[in-house]
Amino acid sequence: MKQISYYIILFVLLGIMACNNPTNKRAVSLxxxxxxKTEDHKTIEQLATAMERLTATELTDLAGMxxxxxxxxxxxxxxxxxxxxxxxxxxxxxxxxxxDTSGQEISIPASTFxxxxxxxxxxxxxxxxxxxxxxxSLLQEFAELGFTFQEEGYFLGLKSKQYRYQSKQxxxxxxxxxxxxxxxxxxxxxxKKVTWPCYTFEVYKER
Amino acid sequence: xxxxxxxxxxxxxxxxxLAVRYWLDRKREAIQQIDIVxxxxxxxxxxxxxxxxxxxxxxxxVRFRRDGFFSCQHISYLTKxxxxxxxxxxxxxxxxxxxxxxxxxxxxxxxQGDTLFNHFLHITRATKKNVDILALQPNENTExxxxxxxxxxx
Numbered sequence: 001m002k003q004i005s006y007y008i009i010l011f012v013l014l015g016i017m018a019c020n021n022p023t024n025k026r027a028v029s030l031x032x033x034x035x036x037k038t039e040d041h042k043t044i045e046q047l048a049t050a051m052e053r054l055t056a057t058e059l060t061d062l063a064g065m066x067x068x069x070x071x072x073x074x075x076x077x078x079x080x081x082x083x084x085x086x087x088x089x090x091x092x093x094x095x096x097x098x099x100d101t102s103g104q105e106i107s108i109p110a111s112t113f114x115x116x117x118x119x120x121x122x123x124x125x126x127x128x129x130x131x132x133x134x135x136x137s138l139l140q141e142f143a144e145l146g147f148t149f150q151e152e153g154y155f156l157g158l159k160s161k162q163y164r165y166q167s168k169q170x171x172x173x174x175x176x177x178x179x180x181x182x183x184x185x186x187x188x189x190x191x192k193k194v195t196w197p198c199y200t201f202e203v204y205k206e207r
Numbered sequence: 208x209x210x211x212x213x214x215x216x217x218x219x220x221x222x223x224x225l226a227v228r229y230w231l232d233r234k235r236e237a238i239q240q241i242d243i244v245x246x247x248x249x250x251x252x253x254x255x256x257x258x259x260x261x262x263x264x265x266x267x268x269v270r271f272r273r274d275g276f277f278s279c280q281h282i283s284y285l286t287k288x289x290x291x292x293x294x295x296x297x298x299x300x301x302x303x304x305x306x307x308x309x310x311x312x313x314x315x316x317x318x319q320g321d322t323l324f325n326h327f328l329h330i331t332r333a334t335k336k337n338v339d340i341l342a343l344q345p346n347e348n349t350e351x352x353x354x355x356x357x358x359x360x361x
Contacts, residue, residue: 021235023244023256026332026339027358033261036336036357043334 049137051081051094052110053129056141062125063173063203068117071125075113088117089188098130100195108196110134114184124156127201128183128190135199139177142167142201147175156202158182176202233273241361242273253330254298254313258341258356269356271296277315279323292317296324310347326354333357 028036049055054062058078065071068088075082075090082090090113097107108130116124129135146167155162160180167173183198184190190198225248232243242256257270266282278293296315301308315324326343333340339358 021241021243021361022246023242023358024360026246026337027256027360028336028338029360030259030261030266033259033357033359036333036338037261039335040333040340047334 048094052092052096053134053138054078054082054111054113054127056138056145056147059127059201059203060145060170060173062113063205066123066207068115071115082113085188088115090114091189096130098196101197102195104195106196108189112189114187123204125202125204126183128198129201130196130198132197132199135177135179135201138199138201142175145169158200172206174204174206176200176204236273242270251300253339254311254328254341256339257359257361259359260354260356267356268359279315279317292319292321292323294318294323298328310344313343 062071062074065074072084075084081093083093084090091109092111094110095107096110097105100106110131111127111129111134113127114125116122127138129138142165146169147165148167150164150166152161152163155164155176158178158180159182160178162176162178165175165177167175178200180198180200181194181196182190183194183200228245232245235241236243244252244255252273255271255273257268259269260267264283264285266284267279268282269277269279271277275295275297276293277296279291281290281292283289294315294317296313299312299314301311303309310327310329313324313326313328314322316322324343326345327347328341328343331340331342332338341356341358342353343356344353
């Protein structure tokens with residue numbers, strides 16, 4: 001008798017489990033749709049930005065480092081979004097498709113962070129983003145950190161004109177921004193002919 | 208030997224449970240006019256059910272049924288107009304070749320002969336809530352514009 005009641009309980013439980021509609025647990029009502037969509041878009045934008053490029057704060061942190069070992073250690077913490085290729089070359093894991101100057105679609109990482117490892121060369125560390133939208137949002141982040149335009153010129157020996165920015169919050173730091181087809185000389189992604197505009201951000205701390 | 212017997216009985220009980228649940232789900236779908244998609248048992252049917260895409264001016268609700276029929280309702284808030292369509296759809300399953308994984312493709316043709324959907328589809332989950340998302344893309348480029356539908360309650 002006791003065994004029969006166990007079976008009845010078991011079958012009732014199975015019946016309840018079977019009758020519950022599992023699909024509605026992963027659905028939203030029409031009234032809630034707007035709210036869920038807005039929350040989702042906000043989160044996706046934040047996540048996409050983290051994957052596409054470095055932030056202004058990360059670049060100012062990196063500017064304080066003057067050797068490749070410290071930079072590698074720092075970039076290891078960002079390894080979900082930036083992977084190390086060769087020594088001194090880091091790529092965003094987020095691939096984007098852009099049109100180059102001939103109108104051809106090419107798929108490349110959204111951004112790179114390259115560091116000069118040749119001991120004879122003067123120190124250089126540049127973060128290059130590959131769309132104007134990313135460049136504008138990064139420049140906006142620097143503006144929020146107080147960086148304002150100071151002057152323009154050919155400061156770092158590059159062929160393109162650079163714009164220098166400074167912030168009172170970071171008095172010993174200089175930000176150089178340039179749009180160029182030669183963000184780096186013969187290295188990694190830029191080894192062959194670069195046919196798309198690159199937006200290069202370089203932050204240096206005065207020693 | 209005894210443990211093997213219990214293991215066999217356990218497997219048998221699970222199989223019976225799944226079979227009964229499957230049978231009940233299909234019966235309920237027919238009676239209640241709903242689509243039941245189980246998360247714990249992937250039957251390749253996760254695209255089924257009701258989905259909605261909404262913006263400031265329009266609301267599109269589409270329901271893909273297990274029997275291969277679909278219904279679509281397009282409401283325009285500006286013109287106060289509602290267009291209803293129904294027809295049949297089929298799925299071309301995903302495959303892998305030397306270029307990598309290709310998403311499955313959905314082709315939905317209305318009774319009037321219009322192709323309403325001919326898109327690659329993939330199903331994800333909303334980031335904040337446990338809500339299914341059906342993304343329809345004209346091509347497999349991840350950066351291209353996609354129509355994003357959220358699963359709605361039935």
